[in-house]
Amino acid sequence: MTRTLRESGILWARQMKKLVRIPLLLFFALAQPLIFLLLFSQVFTNLDRLPGFEYDSYLQFLVPSIVALTALNSAFQSGIGMVTDIESGMLDKFLIAPIRRSSVLLGKVFADATRSAAQATVIVLVSLLMGARFATGIPGVAAMTVLAALFGIAWAGLSNIIALRTRNGELTMIVGILITFPVLFLSTAFMPSILLPEWLDTVAKFNPITYIVEALRALVNTGWDWTAIAQALGVTGGLAVVTFAGATRAFRKAIE
Amino acid sequence: MALIQVDELVKVYPGGVRAVDDISFVVEEGEIFGFLGPNGAGKTTTIRVIVTLLKPTSGRVAVDGIDVVADPEPVRRRIGYAAQFIGVDDDLTAMENLVMQGRLHGLEPREAQRRSHELLEVLQLVEVAGRRAGTFSGGMRRRLDLGQALVHGPRVLFLDEPTTGLDPQTRRALWEYLRELNSRGVTIFLTTQYLEEADALATRLAIIDQGVIAIEGTPAALKRGLGGDAITVTLPDDAGPDATEQAARVLERFSDTGEAARFDRSARVFTAEAASRLAEVVRALDGASVKVARLEVSEPTLDDVFLRHTGSRMRVEESKPPSRLRMFGRGR
Numbered sequence: 001m002t003r004t005l006r007e008s009g010i011l012w013a014r015q016m017k018k019l020v021r022i023p024l025l026l027f028f029a030l031a032q033p034l035i036f037l038l039l040f041s042q043v044f045t046n047l048d049r050l051p052g053f054e055y056d057s058y059l060q061f062l063v064p065s066i067v068a069l070t071a072l073n074s075a076f077q078s079g080i081g082m083v084t085d086i087e088s089g090m091l092d093k094f095l096i097a098p099i100r101r102s103s104v105l106l107g108k109v110f111a112d113a114t115r116s117a118a119q120a121t122v123i124v125l126v127s128l129l130m131g132a133r134f135a136t137g138i139p140g141v142a143a144m145t146v147l148a149a150l151f152g153i154a155w156a157g158l159s160n161i162i163a164l165r166t167r168n169g170e171l172t173m174i175v176g177i178l179i180t181f182p183v184l185f186l187s188t189a190f191m192p193s194i195l196l197p198e199w200l201d202t203v204a205k206f207n208p209i210t211y212i213v214e215a216l217r218a219l220v221n222t223g224w225d226w227t228a229i230a231q232a233l234g235v236t237g238g239l240a241v242v243t244f245a246g247a248t249r250a251f252r253k254a255i256e
Numbered sequence: 257m258a259l260i261q262v263d264e265l266v267k268v269y270p271g272g273v274r275a276v277d278d279i280s281f282v283v284e285e286g287e288i289f290g291f292l293g294p295n296g297a298g299k300t301t302t303i304r305v306i307v308t309l310l311k312p313t314s315g316r317v318a319v320d321g322i323d324v325v326a327d328p329e330p331v332r333r334r335i336g337y338a339a340q341f342i343g344v345d346d347d348l349t350a351m352e353n354l355v356m357q358g359r360l361h362g363l364e365p366r367e368a369q370r371r372s373h374e375l376l377e378v379l380q381l382v383e384v385a386g387r388r389a390g391t392f393s394g395g396m397r398r399r400l401d402l403g404q405a406l407v408h409g410p411r412v413l414f415l416d417e418p419t420t421g422l423d424p425q426t427r428r429a430l431w432e433y434l435r436e437l438n439s440r441g442v443t444i445f446l447t448t449q450y451l452e453e454a455d456a457l458a459t460r461l462a463i464i465d466q467g468v469i470a471i472e473g474t475p476a477a478l479k480r481g482l483g484g485d486a487i488t489v490t491l492p493d494d495a496g497p498d499a500t501e502q503a504a505r506v507l508e509r510f511s512d513t514g515e516a517a518r519f520d521r522s523a524r525v526f527t528a529e530a531a532s533r534l535a536e537v538v539r540a541l542d543g544a545s546v547k548v549a550r551l552e553v554s555e556p557t558l559d560d561v562f563l564r565h566t567g568s569r570m571r572v573e574e575s576k577p578p579s580r581l582r583m584f585g586r587g588r
Contacts, residue, residue, distance in 0.1 A: 088345070093343045
């Protein structure tokens with residue numbers, strides 16, 4: 001256990017160094033969600049007049065969705081890094097070292113989680129400046145970053161599966177972009193459940209995004225809704241287990 | 257006990273390509289063992305099996321007595337490997353790349369720092385230690401990659417085409433460094449497609465072609481095995497294949513080792529005391545009315561050895577090797 005932690009820690013540190021070394025990449029990864037935060041909160045601002053919309057403002061409603069969008073964006077970049085490592089020979093370097101195979105993937109997962117958490121914090125800070133209020137205060141924001149990190153891991157696993165199966169960075173990126181918006185719009189991310197058409201509301205109930213967004217939304221708007229948090233942890237954690245198992249399988253197959 | 261032992265190694269890729277077809281050899285501690293062959297001969301496949309990156313189809317490979325398939329981890333601790341495709345992280349500095357490799361090989365942070373600094377000095381990268389590897393020239397990247405393979409102080413160093421793409425001066429400097437490493441006790445296994453490199457560096461070498469080892473021995477012994485110096489007759493530009501054949505027949509009378517090698521408008525045999533028999537050769541060629549453009553006596557080269565044992569000349573291709581994506585981790 002300590003050995004795995006030590007090994008994946010070294011690889012985590014590498015990812016962190018790479019991340020801060022190209023600040024432009026971080027900036028642009030955040031730029032799109034921030035633009036959405038600004039635009040959506042303006043365009044849809046009058047939604048709060050609709051009967052059934054029970055939040056103080058659309059901004060209050062939107063912040064968790066943007067946190068989820070940001071995490072999705074960076075999660076779908078995870079696989080691209082995997083392809084780059086294969087192409088550049090870095091993966092060979094890791095495989096030739098006397099470390100556990102699982103440490104390679106774990107280091108990446110930890111890095112993805114850290115990145116999602118950091119980006120969630122930035123989104124929260126910007127929305128604070130825009131006038132959003134957090135019902136659960138600083139502990140709530142901390143809980144949000146943890147949930148965002150778990151959410152990031154879950155979807156980064158999927159990105160790595162695609163990357164390891166196709167070994168094509170562009171394809172991995174395109175599939176990621178293609179998935180992002182449908183999964184967000186087929187959830188309660190942009191419209192409360194009660195205002196969704198019936199079929200979509202049904203679809204949203206089977207969409208893991210709905211659960212994370214609802215838990216985050218409670219933290220922002222109403223308080224510690226333990227049922228929502230437990231559901232989010234269960235669904236997102238379950239998804240993370242599934243995608244990580246899939247990524248591990250794809251990884252083992254790729255390096256065999 | 258041999259440091260590297262390869263027994264009846266076979267590697268067949270999915271799709272049926274037999275990249276390595278039943279080869280066996282040993283490398284003793286302290287050797288610089290050269291694996292000489294053209295592109296596609298099976299050199300990289302063999303090296304990737306030994307360094308635990310590729311599973312063999314059949315056969316047994318052991319490093320320091322440890323089976324590379326059954327027990328790869330202790331093998332990894334004993335070896336360093338610099339691939340044909342350089343694997344450095346462009347976003348990290350030279351120092352960070354080295355330290356990371358050292359840490360992955362189990363060095364404590366301070367020890368990894370110390371070793372990395374030492375290597376940067378030896379490899380003359382100390383001035384650019386803090387620069388991102390992405391800004392480095394080909395030669396600098398090659399040196400950094402070599403440093404990565406050495407940072408944990410391996411007993412045996414595997415180098416796959418270490419000087420491909422380097423200018424002659426850098427190449428010679430690298431040879432010098434490898435000799436020095438070897439004199440300090442590091443066993444070196446290198447593949448190369450350069451005859452000159454095998455000749456200059458290897459204390460012993462195996463010639464591999466189309467997945468099979470054609471012959472192995474020290475460069476000197478291999479050349480001696482040809483039976484003497486080379487006599488080469490070159491015909492004028494207008495000479496046809498018949499004239500070449502005739503010249504070859506004449507030369508064969510002087511050969512100690514049978515058939516003459518036939519090339520485009522030239523032929524070559526190997527014979528003891530070639531120089532003293534030159535007059536006879538001239539007379540014989542004259543007697544057969546063979547028009548000669550040039551006649552020379554030379555020491556045999558590894559190219560001659562290669563030709564004798566594979567039936568073709570060594571083809572050196574500077575073309576780009578296949579994409580890493582296709583090379584990487586092909587299955588069992």
